[in-house]
Amino acid sequence: MKFEGTVFVGCFVLVCVSAVYKDVVYVMDRSGSVKEADFDESVDFVYNVTEYLAIGTSEMQVSIVIFSSSHSEEFDLNDFTTKADLLNAIKNLRGTRTTGKTYTYDAIDYVRENSFSSAKGGRSGANRTVVILTDGLSNNFTRTVTAADELRAGLGAEVFAIGIGSTVSKSNDELKGIASDPDSYYAISHPRPNRVDLQRRCLCLLPGNTAAIAAGAALGALAAATTLIVSASLLRRWHLSTKEDPMVLAAVGQYQQAPIGPSKASFSFA
Numbered sequence: 001m002k003f004e005g006t007v008f009v010g011c012f013v014l015v016c017v018s019a020v021y022k023d024v025v026y027v028m029d030r031s032g033s034v035k036e037a038d039f040d041e042s043v044d045f046v047y048n049v050t051e052y053l054a055i056g057t058s059e060m061q062v063s064i065v066i067f068s069s070s071h072s073e074e075f076d077l078n079d080f081t082t083k084a085d086l087l088n089a090i091k092n093l094r095g096t097r098t099t100g101k102t103y104t105y106d107a108i109d110y111v112r113e114n115s116f117s118s119a120k121g122g123r124s125g126a127n128r129t130v131v132i133l134t135d136g137l138s139n140n141f142t143r144t145v146t147a148a149d150e151l152r153a154g155l156g157a158e159v160f161a162i163g164i165g166s167t168v169s170k171s172n173d174e175l176k177g178i179a180s181d182p183d184s185y186y187a188i189s190h191p192r193p194n195r196v197d198l199q200r201r202c203l204c205l206l207p208g209n210t211a212a213i214a215a216g217a218a219l220g221a222l223a224a225a226t227t228l229i230v231s232a233s234l235l236r237r238w239h240l241s242t243k244e245d246p247m248v249l250a251a252v253g254q255y256q257q258a259p260i261g262p263s264k265a266s267f268s269f270a
């Protein structure tokens with residue numbers, strides 16, 4: 001079996017392309033409703049995707065905001081200009097204690113008002129992307145959805161929400177609300193297969209007629225209808241059910257202006 005530019009995320013493999021010029025802010029939930037192991041998995045997700053990015057002042061820039069009852073910007077867009085330094089900073093987030101309430105809306109408002117400013121490294125010519133990693137259990141559904149809408153409207157940002165963990169909201173209404181597009185919402189519930197099983201039934205994202213390579217895709221995977229976008233037919237083919245714990249992973253996204261959209265990508269089993 002051949003993989004080109006594979007990115008391992010939990011039990012799945014993403015293959016993605018797209019060289020994009022973006023300022024990307026990850027907003028990561030460390031509230032008490034998120035298990036610490038699940039937060040570490042979120043960190044691993046960001047780390048694994050970042051490994052395949054072109055990082056720099058004329059390439060992609062990455063910032064991370066962590067939130068619970070309060071929020072903090074762990075580093076700004078212009079804090080790290082080399083991939084090695086950025087990866088080290090991301091890795092150091094593992095082991096973060098999860099506690100407190102889930103004020104997702106406050107974190108989103110902070111990002112809208114601060115994270116893309118020139119003082120924090122925001123570039124006037126860069127596309128803006130926000131990736132929210134959460135279990136979708138905020139303390140105020142309405143305020144969270146409104147904050148995401150204002151972020152998109154105020155900054156023209158692409159907003160993605162990725163629900164990771166065994167405690168992710170079973171309805172995922174909040175994640176769908178952040179996405180604003182029901183057609184872009186998908187949830188997968190799955191056991192943890194061994195490596196052989198993973199390779200046998202892995203999902204590969206094959207963009208159009210282009211060779212599948214990971215070339216700067218913070219959001220090749222995410223912008224291609226976000227990470228792990230799976231159609232209902234594929235879910236049926238896998239015979240997966242939302243009752244199959246222990247782990248649920250959901251992905252939703254707003255992708256009207258995505259570098260790679262659903263119409264430009266197809267899925268197949270390798």
